[in-house]
Amino acid sequence: MSDDAIHEMMAAFAIGCMDRKNFIQFKDYVDAGGELPEGALGELQNIVSLIPTILEIEKPKESLKDEVAKRLIGLQDEIKTRIREEKRKTLLGKTYQTAQKETGRPTFQLSNLTKSTIVKETKEEMKAKTKTKYEGSVIPEKPVQYMTPQPSIPQPKEKSAGGIIGWLALLISVILFSVLGYYSFTSIETLNKQIEELNHDITLFRSELSRTNNFMNNYLSFIEFFNYKDVIIINLTSVDPNEKASARVFLSFDVKEGLIQFKNVKPLQPNQGYQLWAVSKGVAYSMGVYTPSSNEYIHISSFPFIPKENIEMLKITIESNTGSPTPSVQSYLVGNFPQQTKVR
Amino acid sequence: MNRFKELTDLELMREIANFESRALEELYDRYSPLLYTLIKKITPDEETAEKVLVDVFVIVWRKTFRFNFNNGNVYSWLVTLARNKAVDTLRRSRNSLSTSQIYDDDYEDYFIIPTFLDDMDSLDLNTAMSLVPKVERALSKLTDTQKYVLHLAYYEGYTIDEIADKLNVPIETVRSKVMNALHNFRDNLTKE
Numbered sequence: 001m002s003d004d005a006i007h008e009m010m011a012a013f014a015i016g017c018m019d020r021k022n023f024i025q026f027k028d029y030v031d032a033g034g035e036l037p038e039g040a041l042g043e044l045q046n047i048v049s050l051i052p053t054i055l056e057i058e059k060p061k062e063s064l065k066d067e068v069a070k071r072l073i074g075l076q077d078e079i080k081t082r083i084r085e086e087k088r089k090t091l092l093g094k095t096y097q098t099a100q101k102e103t104g105r106p107t108f109q110l111s112n113l114t115k116s117t118i119v120k121e122t123k124e125e126m127k128a129k130t131k132t133k134y135e136g137s138v139i140p141e142k143p144v145q146y147m148t149p150q151p152s153i154p155q156p157k158e159k160s161a162g163g164i165i166g167w168l169a170l171l172i173s174v175i176l177f178s179v180l181g182y183y184s185f186t187s188i189e190t191l192n193k194q195i196e197e198l199n200h201d202i203t204l205f206r207s208e209l210s211r212t213n214n215f216m217n218n219y220l221s222f223i224e225f226f227n228y229k230d231v232i233i234i235n236l237t238s239v240d241p242n243e244k245a246s247a248r249v250f251l252s253f254d255v256k257e258g259l260i261q262f263k264n265v266k267p268l269q270p271n272q273g274y275q276l277w278a279v280s281k282g283v284a285y286s287m288g289v290y291t292p293s294s295n296e297y298i299h300i301s302s303f304p305f306i307p308k309e310n311i312e313m314l315k316i317t318i319e320s321n322t323g324s325p326t327p328s329v330q331s332y333l334v335g336n337f338p339q340q341t342k343v344r
Numbered sequence: 345m346n347r348f349k350e351l352t353d354l355e356l357m358r359e360i361a362n363f364e365s366r367a368l369e370e371l372y373d374r375y376s377p378l379l380y381t382l383i384k385k386i387t388p389d390e391e392t393a394e395k396v397l398v399d400v401f402v403i404v405w406r407k408t409f410r411f412n413f414n415n416g417n418v419y420s421w422l423v424t425l426a427r428n429k430a431v432d433t434l435r436r437s438r439n440s441l442s443t444s445q446i447y448d449d450d451y452e453d454y455f456i457i458p459t460f461l462d463d464m465d466s467l468d469l470n471t472a473m474s475l476v477p478k479v480e481r482a483l484s485k486l487t488d489t490q491k492y493v494l495h496l497a498y499y500e501g502y503t504i505d506e507i508a509d510k511l512n513v514p515i516e517t518v519r520s521k522v523m524n525a526l527h528n529f530r531d532n533l534t535k536e
Contacts, residue, residue, distance in 0.1 A: 004520075010525035012504055016428060017497035019505050027459055042464025047530045049420040050428075050479045051498055052382040053472055060380040064394055065372060068401045072365060075406065125407070200375055305515065 007080040014044035025302055032322055085154030222297045225259050228252035234314050237333035247316060247333050253308045262292040273321035278304040278314045311337045353418035353468045361408040368405055374469055379426040386430035386499055396433055400426045412460045419467040424458040431501035432456060475524055482532035490525035497522060
């Protein structure tokens with residue numbers, strides 16, 4: 001991006017008049033630590049914030065302060081939860097100064113909202129919970145009760161006769177349990193195998209479905225894109241005639257959308273990406289950085305804001321995956337912008 | 345004696361970050377006249393302006409952790425926050441395409457809360473108000489077109505595309521006009 005373009009972007013961002021797309025693009029660039037002239041954006045933001053100082057200052061109604069206080073009280077639960085979450089992590093051990101009381105005009109003072117009171121409250125709640133826990137517990141308050149002799153229940157006397165029958169019954173039971181155990185074991189094993197096979201099938205179907213979905217999504221965006229009017233197709237080929245790498249760019253200036261498809265491009269390092277540029281009057285404007293996984297159609301993330309008549313060519317360079325403000329290396333793929341679209 | 349009156353803007357923000365409601369009250373006392381005046385200038389009516397002002401202080405209370413304590417620029421953060429909130433309300437009232445999204449926490453964090461870098465100079469209310477005569481002179485030296493473009497962008501909440509439509513000029517022209525207006529304003533202010 002040229003110096004002028006960066007300064008125009010910064011000015012528009014500072015005064016807050018960027019349209020949605022450019023705002024997102026620029027904010028993401030700034031948030032990602034994108035390169036900007038040092039201190040320039042902050043300086044403009046400060047300058048802009050001085051504009052309202054020259055207005056004739058008007059005080060808001062006193063009742064508005066009450067309104068703010070009411071809204072804050074309404075937020076007590078949310079804030080309490082946040083403080084508690086924060087406190088529970090590093091819980092107890094630290095003490096906080098108790099809040100100083102003040103009286104007079106309408107205030108924002110919210111009962112039980114300072115950290116000290118919240119912490120105290122948390123401790124008390126924990127105490128209460130602990131107490132409740134023991135109150136509801138099965139452990140008796142007087143363990144001595146367990147020591148009290150319980151009334152005895154008369155037990156049936158053992159019969160001395162019938163020993164053989166007893167042994168026989170025991171033997172039959174053992175055999176029955178063994179048979180039942182073996183049957184259960186083999187059944188479970190068979191069932192487990194079947195479940196395993198089913199799981200395998202499900203995994204296969206899922207991956208098949210996912211592949212189909214990907215294929216559909218990829219081509220749907222491509223098919224949908226061709227519903228737009230004035231679609232321009234630009235073929236980019238490698239500057240090295242021995243390399244088969246290529247890319248195709250589809251642009252619709254009516255709806256300001258585009259697609260790009262890469263073919264036979266060389267694999268990238270983990271921190272690299274293919275950056276697409278629109279070249280106008282010798283200046284390259286970034287159209288986004290892309291890291292294709294195969295031949296899929298990728299939406300153009302930054303549509304060029306320059307009129308199509310002024311675009312001479314598109315080119316692709318290999319840059320870092322966060323993008324570069326200007327092309328830092330020689331072009332990898334290039335393609336001329338179709339001549340018939342230019343105004344002569 | 346209210347100890348919060350003695351605190352700087354930045355110290356107040358630190359107290360607010362600890363959910364000290366009286367620090368927010370002090371911040372309200374200091375900033376509400378300026379912020380209300382700005383919001384009232386942007387929003388369509390007084391009732392909306394009052395609602396937006398309340399919303400702004402609720403955002404400050406809930407989202408102090410989003411304030412950049414590294415640059416500590418309380419003044420610009422509050423003014424920009426109030427301006428963004430007011431413009432968002434205005435754009436929604438006129439069904440602008442730029443605000444068709446649902447207003448939720450994520451939206452607020454991304455579009456309403458200012459994005460300030462660490463290398464930004466700090467500014468507080470007292471310093472800003474001491475610059476008023478210089479700001480007046482610096483702004484008065486701009487051309488009428490530059491003043492109008494700044495007015496449309498800052499107070500009327502129009503985007504570059506909308507200004508281009510309104511003035512029937514190319515988008516590129518508006519972009520450079522905005523940049524030149526701000527650069528001239530900055531240069532005039534530096535010379536003062």
